[in-house]
Amino acid sequence: MSSVISAPEPQLLRRVSASTVLDFMRASGAVTVTDIMKATGLARATAISVCEELIERGWIRELENQRAFGQYQKGRPARRFELNESAGFVLGVDVGIAKVTAVVSNLRGETVGRSSQPFPGVQITAEDRIPGAQITAEERIAIIDQSAMAAIQDAGASADMVLAMTVGIAAPVDRNGDVLATQHFWELFDLDIKTAFNNLHGWTVLLENDANLAALGERWRGAAAGVDDVVVILSSERFGSGVIDGGRLLHGSHGGAGELAFLKQIEGVGDTFGIALMARTWAAEALAGKAKTSLRRHPAEEIDAEDVFTAAAAGDDLAQRILDRLADRMARVIGAVATIFNPELVVIGGGVAKSAGVLLKPIAERLDEFTATPPRIAVSPLGESIVAVGAIRSALDYVEKNSLNLQLRTRSLAE
Template sequence: MAETGLTRASVIAVCEDLLRRGWIRELDVPRKDARTAGTAQKGRPARRFELKARAGVVLGLDIGAATTTAAVADLRGTVLARASGSFRAADIPAEERISVVDRACRQALNDAGESPGKVLAVGAGIAAPVDRAGNVLAAQHFWSLFDVGLRSALLDLHGWPVLLENDANLAALGERWRGSGPGVDDLVVLLAGERLGAGVLESGRLLHGRGGGAGEMGFLAMVEGVGSSDGIASLARQWQAADGGPSSGGTPGARRVFADAAAGDEAAVAILARLSDRMARVVAAIASLLNPEQVVIGGAVADSAAALLPGITAALPRFTATPPRVTVSPLGDAIVTVGAIRHALDFVEANALELELAR
């Protein structure tokens, strides 16, 4: 009543409607303690309600070139179960890619003890630009691999509304919700593993551009000292291999570079210095274009990338007059599914009275 300005009768009427629809439950009113026993109660007795967190569930999907992950969450956003699947090749037929995604969804639902009929919405992130209407921008061959008709397929199979979105955009939603940027309206999240991609929030609103290409990093090929959109993991591996591999032998890789640098290996420390300088230039380019309050390095490399922050922060003033705060995401490789869950919950909240709950 205080929040809405509605009368008690109106609020109770709304609650009764939500009870009938299955969205909330009524709680018992706590009994008075001994100190107030026998005291005359003024006005009508209080009534207490709460959201039925498992009145329905949502799915959050992270669909990459090699693997897909499905997460089931209740209506409070608590993850109940996860399941993953692998694609045998990047260019498999659309039907096979959809089948792998569907199996991961059904496995996650089974592990959560929920039926497909309880799913109210699906947020799905793909490694390709997606416009505001949910259409994939298939201007490059790699992007076209994700244009498989997932929305119509899952709607036909299960009746699920699917909200298709770029993975970096969902990462931005997830980071603002449960990552290092709560409440930050001007936020950029860089997925920085094999290739760089950015999700951009401006005044709390996702930027898509005309065809969904906002946040694509192809322009970095023209930035001095950068030269490509290769990500941290890719470059660490390439540069260590070019140096002859790890000093103590073994296979080059990002984890090995960061571990060797932490142990004081000079070659690995030099690679981290190169990565810090390069990422400072990337962040500066973003800062000059968009002037965000915060830039977050996210994805599977986030845990290791904390070692780059001092170098990035120190170098930024050389490249931009508007350096943002730079952080790493605490969400790890779950960042896209967290954002996908948030996206699905936003849909449920906006359309609650049009959605029918499974009984």
């Protein structure tokens, strides 16, 4: 008995062709039909037909053909097309405990709008007190929305041009976008953000752990570009990590694959507080005593990690000892992570990364003490934007996967 394999439906082939052309256009500048044929293998008539359909849908545009001055060209100039990068926008939002940052990107991943707003009365200390963090979920949603809309306005766009929004939070998020709220700190981020923004604006909202987004952003545009096995450690206020193994982001059964709560069991670490928090904590402790240090020019309650790094660079003995303690602490953290995940590269990320380069050498010198598989170490060039960059990448991934199912609205505030 023979079986019959049906040929693909013409409509399916059409969608595949359109998707292939659109993928090529995203990675290219202005292209001709011949360029499209070479890249996709499509026949000329099909390539032209697909381009005209994508123009009608709003995804690409045809450029005016102009011959170079003084040059003779026989026949008609070739038709040229390019991605309409402003046909829609994506939102990347980093929701921290103390502030929210929203970034708007066009369809080429270029940042075109940004806004940041604090949550009122929030402070993180080494005693794990978070005064003011108990503002209501509704108040947090309102501030997140204000930041998002300010970023959209900064981009010269409108809310109905947002094709997807990815939000990063400092709590585990599973593959379905559900928050693992089994700790008090994580509960602060269980705001039902997806429902709230779908109701407010009709947006498709993706929710993800902030360190996971940091890993996506770092692999896209940071020190981990092209690296398939990498751990990115957010290390400013609290430690958190995003793990990419074989090019695939790890989540675990409940989204906790990169959580670092086990650091409480690591000798010489004992908690999940990051570089920035410990730098200012140790500096404040020293200033409470009689230590001679240039850091005394700063009020103890206002000193930050940048002050400590600056003082150390100027030769301050106390600040240099703090940096030595930080390097030892980070070597233990990275050693534990390297033993568990065996990455090729570990990237130190977050706002403190711009100063943490001075720690790389002393960390590397200690690593052999704490792991049999020491990775390369780097600091992120993305700074405080690392989570938002990853959120943009996540939202773009969604749009690129679902382009032909999305309805574009090409109206802007400027019109």
